Amino acid sequence: MAPDLKAVHEDGSPPFDPAGLTVLVTGGGVSGFAAADALAERGARVTLVDGADPAPGSALFERLKVLDILGVDVRAGSAYVAALPDDPPDLVVTSPGWRPGQPMLAAAAAADIPVWGEVELAWRLRGPGAAPWLTLTGSNGKTTTVQMLTAMLRAAGLRACSAGNVGTPILEAVLHPEPYDVIAVELSSFQLHWSTSISPLASACLNVAPDHLDWHGSFAAYRAAKGRVYERTRVACVYNVEDPVTEQLVREADVIEGARAIGFTLGVPARSMVGLVDDVLADRAFVAEREHSAAELGTLADITADGVPPPHLVQNALAAAALARAAGVPPVAVRDGLRAFSPEPHRIAEVTTVEGVRFVDDSKATNPHAARAAVLGYESVVWVAGGLLKGADVEQLVRDARDRLRAAVLIGADRAVIAEALRRHAPDVRVIEVAATDTDAMDQVVASAFDAARPGDVVLLAPAAASMDMFADYGARGDAFCAAVHRLAERRDGRDGRPGGAEGG
Template sequence: MGLRPVTGSASSGPDPTTLGRESWEGVRAVVAGLGVSGYAAADTLLFLGADVTVVDDVEPQGAAAEKATLLEILGADIRTGAGSSSSLPTGPSAPTLVVTSPGWSPSTPILVEAAGRGLPVWSEVELAWRLRGEDAAPWLGVTGTNGKTTTVQMLDAILRADGLRSAAVGNVGRPVLEAVMDPEPYDVLAVELSSYQLHWSSSLSCRASTVLNVAPDHLDWHGSHVAYAAAKGRIYQHAQVACVYNVQDPATEQLVVDAEVVEGCRAIGFTLGLPGPGMIGLVEDVMADRAFVVDRQSNAAELGTLADLATPAGPAAPHVVADALAAAALARAHGVSQRAVRDGLRGFSPDAHRIADVATIDAIRYVDDSKATNPAAALASLRSFDHVVWIAGGLAKGATFDDLVGTAREHLRGVVLIGTDRDVVRDALRRHAPEVPVIEVLNGETDLMDRVVDAATSLARSGDVVLLAPGCASMDQFRDYAHRGDAFADAVRRR
């Protein structure tokens, strides 16, 4: 979305594209969405003195309703309910800026109209970048189809281990705006950025950034894989010190090649293999840095070992190791010590619903990876185990499962299907793994996950893993992936 000057009635008042932290009085902003990022944007704009209208087609409930009331008290015009986002205000209330929440597709009528009027349309992340004060904390940016949250949290742990005041923000949960506007400044920010947020961001200039991987996802939102990858690649634009790419995923390196970066910015690879000069990788069980050392042609620095990543459940899965290497590369680009990388990773604990052991009952292990919301994430999870009863399905978001099934068929003991798009997974299984037994579990009067766990257990053998890694979004049957994972864990514990 361009940042063209507005025309007609929307042109009066200050141009928001020229403003920083000074008064925004006279700016008329529409905030699309009343979620976490929408609330942060509206609250900040009100604080700066802008006139704010918040629109959302969903009536707020619970905590969201309380936030809507607070914004209204602060002076915002709150418009919620069906049809509220069908058009922009006109006349004296015509906006000079639109700030959109991540889930709002570019095809949403209000955003199409904003483009037609020549209005700037920003993400909350773009607004945050523009509001950074003098001597602002640098951003270390992370995106990718899978592993973003784990990598950002690992990065934050490493930065803190080096004595820096850091925060993991962005798509990970806490809005970037909150950190940027915090009266106590941070030394550095570890920023998780989704393709949605990057689509609406144009002026970011991260100190270092990475695209962990690129696999088909969110095609219903972006329209094509090419557009999705291009949105991811925006994180490399204007990078200052390092563009960190995945040696095992050539698409990420191509995004670096295509990016316009600050002169002197380096391309740094991370790999599960032996690292060449300019890379961070593995030498047997040692994480080795050949990118940020003197004479990297012949020297390497030890950043830790695979034992530092192990959990009580066992060694780290390969994709978790890759996340750690990416986090280490970003931290080293920022000048963090070798010891801090080791100490940060050693003390790191992953969030719930990410290959989390729930229980082992009668020699069957139950694992919650509800965060695997696309086929690439589900495949990485399936590859972590020898024999799996896979619980899959939900909202496929335009994705297909043929590659996953063809690659993982040897791991599959059986499959239990749930959700709206279970037929997409079922059809791939019929084409590429017809010998694998499949049970479909539909919504019913009794608890869904109780029936799912019972079905999965009936297919499992001693030593197998029952794995919830749906490869799909959850909102057709659950509030979110965490609710889905909790329901699975509760059902396992009831056995």
């Protein structure tokens, strides 16, 4: 008897058996490769399609070659992604970048063929007694928070990993021969859109701000995708007290009976919240006497030993702590995890100080919400921004940031949109547009920013936009910025005989 592919797969139900099914996998990237490999190994008849015509020796070419050897029917080229195969599949497993309106996926929906993402497939393939999931989403701060969470879980002695949109591929984590005790799963709005039956132990949405509207089609659809993180949660739905949308998403979610709503706040926590009491991270959610007492989870100094952490980083720590506590992690492990955590590259990363001007790389701020959080973390900023806005609105970002801005240096395809917003809402802020897109562009950007700055200012790369108009990805953009800053420091050192980082510390 064929499995019911539309059935909700609650935690503890039998794993999905794909043997004998015909499955179409769309996209030959990392997630598509993992899905095709796992399905073929379990006896499914797998066809994988990719719209690219891969060059010999490329990563895509090598992945497709391996799948061909494994017996997957590999079809590469634009002709193969225009419509469903003549023999319709039982199931489609899609890569997160494929939009719902893509012709194959739209045709599958019209034909009532289930379409899953690789995260949904991973959930279905896990067996009884498998590691519980702690799921996390948000417009900004997901990766930092999930990595903080993983550090806390490990500090508690648990075998844990970060997976999903970051870290270990989710299928690899679920199917690992040495099972994990718990998995911290970062989920993008794309992945949530294609997920229908995940039932996490605890879940969180950090914040919701317009992003990826070109993919989802509307803010309402994007918001709905984010809200899916709370569906079927079993213990705790963690929301941001300072972002009422996240609490509303909890109210709208269909959760397992007994699941609690847990808030995190930068203020003093009320009952069933975690928050701040002076410089202490306090838990009034997972303690026995929460009406009148709280547990200390750490201090601001545990988040960043050098200086006061910016507000959004404190929120990340509190959200991670709430998820960890929902999984039974003791307070001391929360503290030890925060102390062990080290931020990923290109996320509020100090580059160096040149003659009193600090340079900070937050290239991972690829949307206005993330850029806003970064800019508001500093008193006086020369803002480096621009790239592909993906339909996002920068008006609120500029209105909120204008009192912090000394100047703005703008790059990329949509720099004029940001420049116009600055002219409307921050007319006194100096705007420098760099039209160059070649390899020397970032040297021009850094030199212009340094010239506009004064000692004590921060030159902050927080683009509010994607990078693909000029760079391979946000990491390449951040690397280019850091390299240009170090070249500037060397030039200034050679000119005046002072070390680039000698002042302004």
